[in-house]
Amino acid sequence: MKHFLQNFLLYSIGIFNEFFLEYSTASITYFLPNSTFPLFTSWMAMSKSSYMRNFAFTAINNLFYMLRIKAFMLLNVILLESALETVPDEILDHPSVKNNAKRRRKEPKSTILDVSIHYHAMRNLKEKEKRGRPDIIHSAMVLLLTDPVVKVNLYIHTINSLLIKVNSDIRPPKNYERFIGLMEQLFEYGKVPPESDTPLIEITKCTLDDLLSKYKMVLLTEKGERKTPDYLCNLGEEWIIGLGGFPHGDFNEQIYKKASERISISDHVLETQGVICRIMGSCNQLVGWP
């Protein structure tokens, strides 16, 4: 019954807001100084229940609309067991690896493993169905880091347990070849650009456990409890959203255990870009599609 009453309240607020926005905004402009802005965001962060958060978002969104302030949202995201690595030692001598390295004017061990190039070489590789798909990380980065409203604090955990931190100021290259070049540089020098003190991408010295001592992780998995994606937008800054960065198969059991919560956002099996689109769409909808 509590849920029903909460919804009743939310819908009533909704009716009021619709009415208010429809008939009142024309005459209201900037009657509050911008300095009240942090006040409201901290109120939002303080609200622990999802109901209060929803209420806060709606209120702030309408306030923003009235004041013509552009709304924003911040998410913490980690791509887990990402299929991103340099060519492993076992297959360095394979002709497809050597030819590709020669064409790129690199040492074979400095090139990125890619199943579309190294298909035959990868035949006997351990867990091969989860490896060699840098394109997944590329499209995820482009989708997560180009939204003007939803800003993402992004980490990439690789299949080899490296933890990569991506600066949210990065403009990820849209071109795949350029992205591969960037990743080759990252694995060779540990950061991009190699000489920078505030790099755009960096291989950290932390482990996944170190990161998860700072955040609680909500893992997106088909086996999780069914929720709608707006649940993820409302979680708050102590949470990090864990998405699979691999094409097929399932999370390692260790990853399952590390998660504080396991949820599923669809009845369908979604690909990584589909999951990200739903999260970004849902968060944008919550702040009124600014």
Add this chain to the structure above:
Amino acid sequence: MKHFLQNFLLYSIGIFNEFFLEYSTASITYFLPNSTFPLFTSWMAMSKSSYMRNFAFTAINNLFYMLRIKAFMLLNVILLESALETVPDEILDHPSVKNNAKRRRKEPKSTILDVSIHYHAMRNLKEKEKRGRPDIIHSAMVLLLTDPVVKVNLYIHTINSLLIKVNSDIRPPKNYERFIGLMEQLFEYGKVPPESDTPLIEITKCTLDDLLSKYKMVLLTEKGERKTPDYLCNLGEEWIIGLGGFPHGDFNEQIYKKASERISISDHVLETQGVICRIMGSCNQLVGWP
């Protein structure tokens, strides 16, 4: 006042639905045969007003939920003035064009123009800021054609006024190099696969005008009337959604004139993948994030 009353009604239905779903679904399973399904979709298509459509969607979504039928949605989309073409005659002799063609073992005139390869060659090209970005078409195709709920009937209109029809059964290659290979094949043989009677992608003999005698076009442009993206999901099958398939600049004046409606779905300037994510997210939200 009409809008206010409509919203009041919708919210009331929302409260009822929430209550109904919360307390009743456990005991309801498959009490209607699947054959009632087309009945409801045609009811939905018949409803001309956006209010009735919204109502229909909510009702059908809840019915689907009760019956455990998976909801779906169909959109017509056209990418306009897409930055997808083979290298034009003017720059066929440029070293970067020749080298790339040699590497791909193709004739220079059969390779795809790509600014990340042909940057210097394109320096004097007409409308160069709108050309040579096949990556935009690639990421748009992947996002539009991999959603399990929203099915897209996709056309690609190129900067050279070719009209390409994409079969909705296609599984677009995730790898950029493979996509480029596919496009080279398309421009060489007019269809992919070259021998097929029911090709996955085909250069049609139609013009944009021919297509727009069949559909009414809603053009997404910064200069359009501000709407939320769900507006596009509710339009119905006689409409086609026109998106820019180029990186910078504006639509050709001719394209503006051909549109029946011009709308904007954000206060921000969005990139093509951002626009598509919002549309897909919004349509999925309308059918209850299945």
